[in-house]
Amino acid sequence: xxxxxxxxxxxGDDINTDYIIASTRKKETLDENILKQYLLEAVDPAFAATVxxxxxxxxxxxxxCGSAMEVAATVVLAAGVPVVLARSFARSFYRNxxxxxxxxxxxxxxxxxxxxxxxxxxxxxGTTIVNERTGRRETRxxxxxxxxxILAAGGLVPYLQRxxxxxx
Amino acid sequence: xxxxxxxxxxxxxxxILSAKSGGNAFAGDVVVCDVDLVLGTDASxxxxxxxxxxxxxxxxxxxxxxxxxxxxxxPPSSPATKGFHDQVRAFxxxxxxxxxxxxxxxxxxxxxxxxxxxxxxxxxxxxxxxxTCGAVNAFATGVGSSDLAAAMLTGQLWFRVPQxxxxxxxxxxxxxxxxxxxxxxxVSALGADGAEYHAxxxxxxxxxxxxxxxxxxxxxxxxxxxxxxxxxxxxxxxxAHVARFASDQGEPVFPDEDARYVRELEIDVASVVPTxxxxxAPDNVVPIAQxxxxxxxxxxxGTCTAGRVADYHEALAVLERGGGKLANGVQLVVTPAxxxxxxxxxxxxxxxxxxxxxxxxxxxGCGACCGTSGVIPGDGMNxxxxxxxxxxxxxxxxxxxxxxxxxxACAAAALTGRxxxxxxxx
Numbered sequence: 375x376x377x378x379x380x381x382x383x384x385x386g387d388d389i390n391t392d393y394i395i396a397s398t399r400k401k402e403t404l405d406e407n408i409l410k411q412y413l414l415e416a417v418d419p420a421f422a423a424t425v426x427x428x429x430x431x432x433x434x435x436x437x438x439c440g441s442a443m444e445v446a447a448t449v450v451l452a453a454g455v456p457v458v459l460a461r462s463f464a465r466s467f468y469r470n471x472x473x474x475x476x477x478x479x480x481x482x483x484x485x486x487x488x489x490x491x492x493x494x495x496x497x498x499x500g501t502t503i504v505n506e507r508t509g510r511r512e513t514r515x516x517x518x519x520x521x522x523x524i525l526a527a528g529g530l531v532p533y534l535q536r537x538x539x540x541x542x
Numbered sequence: 543x544x545x546x547x548x549x550x551x552x553x554x555x556x557x558i559l560s561a562k563s564g565g566n567a568f569a570g571d572v573v574v575c576d577v578d579l580v581l582g583t584d585a586s587x588x589x590x591x592x593x594x595x596x597x598x599x600x601x602x603x604x605x606x607x608x609x610x611x612x613x614x615x616x617p618p619s620s621p622a623t624k625g626f627h628d629q630v631r632a633f634x635x636x637x638x639x640x641x642x643x644x645x646x647x648x649x650x651x652x653x654x655x656x657x658x659x660x661x662x663x664x665x666x667x668x669x670x671x672x673x674t675c676g677a678v679n680a681f682a683t684g685v686g687s688s689d690l691a692a693a694m695l696t697g698q699l700w701f702r703v704p705q706x707x708x709x710x711x712x713x714x715x716x717x718x719x720x721x722x723x724x725x726x727x728x729v730s731a732l733g734a735d736g737a738e739y740h741a742x743x744x745x746x747x748x749x750x751x752x753x754x755x756x757x758x759x760x761x762x763x764x765x766x767x768x769x770x771x772x773x774x775x776x777x778x779x780x781x782a783h784v785a786r787f788a789s790d791q792g793e794p795v796f797p798d799e800d801a802r803y804v805r806e807l808e809i810d811v812a813s814v815v816p817t818x819x820x821x822x823a824p825d826n827v828v829p830i831a832q833x834x835x836x837x838x839x840x841x842x843x844g845t846c847t848a849g850r851v852a853d854y855h856e857a858l859a860v861l862e863r864g865g866g867k868l869a870n871g872v873q874l875v876v877t878p879a880x881x882x883x884x885x886x887x888x889x890x891x892x893x894x895x896x897x898x899x900x901x902x903x904x905x906x907g908c909g910a911c912c913g914t915s916g917v918i919p920g921d922g923m924n925x926x927x928x929x930x931x932x933x934x935x936x937x938x939x940x941x942x943x944x945x946x947x948x949x950x951a952c953a954a955a956a957l958t959g960r961x962x963x964x965x966x967x968x
Contacts, residue, residue, distance in 0.1 A: 388734045390933050398913040398938040402622050404589055416935045436735035439768060440931060442670040444589055444686035465739055465770055466670055470686035519572040520700040530688045534597045539696045540574045
C-alpha cells in the first residue's frame with residue numbers, strides 16, 4: 375500500500391501542454407529542473423513559485439491536450455508534483471505521464487477546490503481518493519495491462535531495462 | 543472440414559492494429575504492434591535520444607523505418623536549437639537513420655508527399671499532428687519522446703485499440719468554403735475532447751469531393767478533438783495518390799460492412815460556412831460572419847494544417863480578386879509546409895506574386911505556429927492563421943490573440959486588416 379497526502383492545485387478544463395510548459399521555453403533547454411520555473415505560466419505566471427513538493431494537480435476534462443511534448447510530464451514531476459487528478463486526460467499526456475512515473479488518476483474532481491487536502495491510497499485493488507475537506511471518497515480500479523506494469527516499474531526506462539521489450 | 547468462422551466485423555483501426563499485432567484485435571484490447579514508420583522531429587528526438595540511452599539502447603531495431611525531420615527549429619533560432627539539430631544528426635549518422643534536413647519540411651508532410659506513409663501502415667510520430675497521415679488510410683498517431691525511443695529500440699509499441707467514430711460527409715461544398723472550414727466545423731461539433739481515446743473514420747457520399755490535400759487538413763485537425771487517429775476510407779482519390787509512387791508497399795484497408803462504431807456523425811457539407819476559431823481554443827468556432835471587423839495585424843499562411851500548394855492557391859486567388867494590396871500595417875507571413883511545396887509554388891509563380899504583395903516568405907517547416915522559429919507576434923497583436931492551435935502564448939507571446947481560419951479567410955483579412963468573409967472579396 376502506498377499513500378500520498380497533498381495540497382490540491384485547482385485547474386480548469388482543456389489545460390493543454392503548451393500551458394503546462396510553453397514550446398518557446400523548451401527551445402532553450404530540455405532540463406526539467408530549469409523548465410519547472412515556468413510551469414503553467416500561461417495559466418498563471420505566479421503559479422510555479424507557489425508549488426510545494428507533494429502538491430497534487432487537479433483538473434477538469436482533457437488535461438494535457440494539444441502537443442505530445444514530453445516535457446509537459448517531466449516538468450510536473452520536477453516541480454515535486456507526483457500525481458495529477460483529472461476528469462479525463464488527453465491520451466498522449468496520459469502515456470507520457472505513465473512512462474515517466476507520474477501518476478495520472480481519472481476521477482471525479484468536481485468537488486475539489488484550490489487548497490483542499492487530497493489523500494490517496496494505492497494498492498493492487500485500486501486507488502482511493504479522499505477529499506479531506508468534503509469527506510468524499512472515490513475508488514478507481516487499478517491501471518491494468520502494460521500501462522500498469524510500466525507504472526509499477528517506475529516508468530518506461532526501468533520497464534524496458536528489465537523486460538527488453540513490451541510484454542503483454 | 544469446415545472452414546473457421548470469419549472474424550467479427552472490424553473497423554479500419556481494428557484491422558490495422560490486428561494486422562500489426564498478429565491477432566484479432568477489437569476496441570478495448572491492449573495490443574503490442576510492429577510499427578511500420580517512426581517519425582521524430584528536432585523538438586522530440588533529442589529527448590528520445592536521451593531516453594534511448596537510458597533504456598540501454600545500443601542499436602535501432604530497424605533504422606529503415608525511422609525518419610527524423612528538422613522542422614520545428616527551421617532555421618535554428620538560437621545556439622540551443624542548433625545544438626538539438628547536431629544531436630539529432632549525430633544519432634542519425636551513428637544508427638543509419640534518415641534525416642530530412644532543416645528546410646525540407648514538416649515530418650508528417652514529408653511522410654505523405656514522399657510516399658513514406660502508405661495505406662494500411664501503422665505510423666507513430668513524436669508529434670501530435672502525425673494523425674495527418676490518416677489521409678492516406680494509415681493508422682497514424684502521435685506519441686511522446688519516450689515512446690519514440692521505445693519504438694526505435696524495440697520496433698514495437700503498445701496500444702489500446704480505440705473505438706471509432708464514423709464521420710459521414712454528405713452534400714456538395716458551397717463556393718468559398720474550404721476544407722479548413724469543414725475541419726473547424728468538425729472540431730466544433732466534436733468539442734476539444736469529443737474524440738478522446740477514439741479514432742475517426744472519414745467516409746460518406748461527399749468524401750470523394752475531398753482531394754488528398756483536403757483530407758490532410760481534416761485528419762490534421764482531428765487531434766484538436768482528441769482523436770487518436772483519423773483515417774480516410776480508401777477510394778479513387780487515394781488510389782491516384784498511391785499511383786504517384788512506384789511502390790508495392792501498403793494495402794488499402796476498408797472497414798467491414800457491419801463494423802461497430804461508437805458514434806456516427808453526419809456533416810452536411812452544403813451547410814458549412816466560412817468559420818473562424820476565436821482565441822484561445824481550436825473548438826471555439828463561430829461562423830466568420832459573427833466575428834466581423836476584428837482588427838488583424840499579422841496573417842500566417844502555413845503549417846501542417848494548410849501550408850500546401852492548394853492552400854496557397856486558395857489564398858492567392860482571394861488576394862488577386864481583392865486587388866493584391868495588403869492593408870496598411872498587416873504583416874503577411876508565408877511558410878510552406880515543405881521544400882516540395884516551396885518548389886512547386888516557385889515554379890508556378892505563386893511565391894513571387896505573394897512576395898510582390900509584401901509577404902515575408904520563410905523557410906519551410908513549422909515556422910511561427912508554436913513560437914519555435916520564425917516571426918513572433920508583437921504585444922497585443924491579433925493574428926489570423928491557417929494553423930491548428932490558437933492557445934494563449936502558442937506563437938510565443940501571451941498577449942497576442944490567435945484566430946484560426948481557412949487560407950481564403952486569412953487572405954481576405956490580409957486585404958482588409960480585419961476579419962472578413964472571403965466570399966465578400968470582390
